[in-house]
Amino acid sequence: MIEIDEIDAKILHALLKDSRTRMKDIANECGISAVAVKKRVEQLKTNGVILKPVLISKMSKFGYGFLALIGINLESSQENNVIEMMRELIIVSRIEKTFGKYDLCINVFAQSLNQLDHLKNVIMTHSGVESVEINIWSKYVANYDNIKLQSRSS
Numbered sequence: 001m002i003e004i005d006e007i008d009a010k011i012l013h014a015l016l017k018d019s020r021t022r023m024k025d026i027a028n029e030c031g032i033s034a035v036a037v038k039k040r041v042e043q044l045k046t047n048g049v050i051l052k053p054v055l056i057s058k059m060s061k062f063g064y065g066f067l068a069l070i071g072i073n074l075e076s077s078q079e080n081n082v083i084e085m086m087r088e089l090i091i092v093s094r095i096e097k098t099f100g101k102y103d104l105c106i107n108v109f110a111q112s113l114n115q116l117d118h119l120k121n122v123i124m125t126h127s128g129v130e131s132v133e134i135n136i137w138s139k140y141v142a143n144y145d146n147i148k149l150q151s152r153s154s
Helices: 006-017 023-030 034-046 076-088 113-124
Strands: 066-074 092-097 104-110 129-136
Touching (some): 023 034, 066 076, 066 113, 076 092, 076 113, 104 113, 113 129
Antiparallel strands (some): 066 129, 092 104
């Protein structure tokens, strides 16, 4: 686990809210220079805390009106094969191995319910897949405000 101070936590919260926030604005919030913020961001990247900036677009503007989470249960020996099959599907945006109700959860963008149903059938016919459940998102609300990032006192 990496330890960060209060300033790093403020920087991360600002970037989580809007990754395009200007270094100058973050610097004002933290009470340090923009150069110091830039150095801290670079260090957070080096330490693997910040992986990459991400663009979140409204996919419905491109005809993908449905965002769904698909839970998949499978034979453990087939996990890698199923993941590779998922990587080839163009509408899959994220694949996650999970503990709990499902072995894998995938996020997909679809243009129609028929497309989701077709995808479910494609997945179900793959060797090693035991069950598939589709959950359609009705709204996405990001909230990082309550996540405690600081792990040590300054």
